[in-house]
Amino acid sequence: MKRKTLTQYLVEQQRLKGAVSAEVRLLIETVARACKAISHAVGKGALGGVLGSLESENVQGEVQKKLDVMSNEILLEANEWGGHLAAMASEEMETIHRIPHRYPKGEYLLLFDPLDGSSNIDVNVSIGTIFSVLQAPADAAGRDIEEKDFLQPGSRQVAAGYAVYGPQSMLVLTVGTGVVGFTLDREMGSWVLTSENMQIPEETAEFAINMSNMRHWESPVKRYIDDCLAGKTGPLAKDYNMRWIASMVADVHRIMTRGGIFMYPRDARASGKKGKLRLMYEANPMSFLVEQAGGAAIDGDKRILDVTPDGLHQRIGVILGSKNEVERVQRYHLED
Numbered sequence: 001m002k003r004k005t006l007t008q009y010l011v012e013q014q015r016l017k018g019a020v021s022a023e024v025r026l027l028i029e030t031v032a033r034a035c036k037a038i039s040h041a042v043g044k045g046a047l048g049g050v051l052g053s054l055e056s057e058n059v060q061g062e063v064q065k066k067l068d069v070m071s072n073e074i075l076l077e078a079n080e081w082g083g084h085l086a087a088m089a090s091e092e093m094e095t096i097h098r099i100p101h102r103y104p105k106g107e108y109l110l111l112f113d114p115l116d117g118s119s120n121i122d123v124n125v126s127i128g129t130i131f132s133v134l135q136a137p138a139d140a141a142g143r144d145i146e147e148k149d150f151l152q153p154g155s156r157q158v159a160a161g162y163a164v165y166g167p168q169s170m171l172v173l174t175v176g177t178g179v180v181g182f183t184l185d186r187e188m189g190s191w192v193l194t195s196e197n198m199q200i201p202e203e204t205a206e207f208a209i210n211m212s213n214m215r216h217w218e219s220p221v222k223r224y225i226d227d228c229l230a231g232k233t234g235p236l237a238k239d240y241n242m243r244w245i246a247s248m249v250a251d252v253h254r255i256m257t258r259g260g261i262f263m264y265p266r267d268a269r270a271s272g273k274k275g276k277l278r279l280m281y282e283a284n285p286m287s288f289l290v291e292q293a294g295g296a297a298i299d300g301d302k303r304i305l306d307v308t309p310d311g312l313h314q315r316i317g318v319i320l321g322s323k324n325e326v327e328r329v330q331r332y333h334l335e336d
Ligand SMILES: O=P(O)(O)OC[C@H]1O[C@](O)(COP(=O)(O)O)[C@@H](O)[C@@H]1O
Pocket: 091, 113, 115, 116, 117, 118, 119, 210, 246, 247, 248, 249, 264, 276
């Protein structure tokens, strides 16, 4: 059977379904090309000199890995000249990056976490790239894009996706018509459609959370995990399994494939950061994908995609995955 490539899939979405504009189609293809380049760099490991840290810190105060910076540069360079974009924003950059010589119709905004799961780079565990596409506000035509133009709720995303660099490299994508997955054919150099309609099972008995933070959790999260740990004889009446890869991309990919619940909740630490994960580069694109695959995504009591951001690097609690389980955790929050 001849499988579709990413290009064929996108042309179909554009011409038959009217789900994407030609500009968004080209933009996604450019991002996918950049992800292919990152995948090659990741695959070289120590041979390519891509492991290890730099002296620098990013805007979040985190030590940058070589691959964080390389991946950011690959995405910037590819999209600066190849996309139909007005501006980009990245977890690794303090402020937005405007496109020089903006294409007259350059009306889209691209956001990305260039390398997700940085702590796993040097130990050869799956890592990834996450991206999100927004439309620039109508009043931005003909003027410089500003940071505030990016501060739109996730429900306005026109596309989102991630690449996971694991035993296989995969690109998982939504343009608002369900979720599809492509596997990188390394010999041919193309992304080939291998999952036509990714669906997250509504029920699960598998949770993912960093248990070392337990003492900081809010009470609804503590109650839920206690209930999971109580197993068959507890209130949830089933035995739960636990997984934590510490690359959001890989944890979410598992959930996309076989269900589960992923939690990086906001907690009571004095950092005032409202959680670890970033709304615009991690939570929004993943929530769009998860909802499109039949799952749910909340920050505790409300839907993540409804949150209007107040800053580019805003953090948020994230609870996402199998619908019935996420709704249970939401109930625990509302009852609290
Ligand atoms: O090390 P922790 O606290 O378990 O955090 C793991 C989380 O941090 C992250 O690695 C943060 O992403 P970055 O690597 O892009 O900073 C997530 O991918 C992951 O879910």
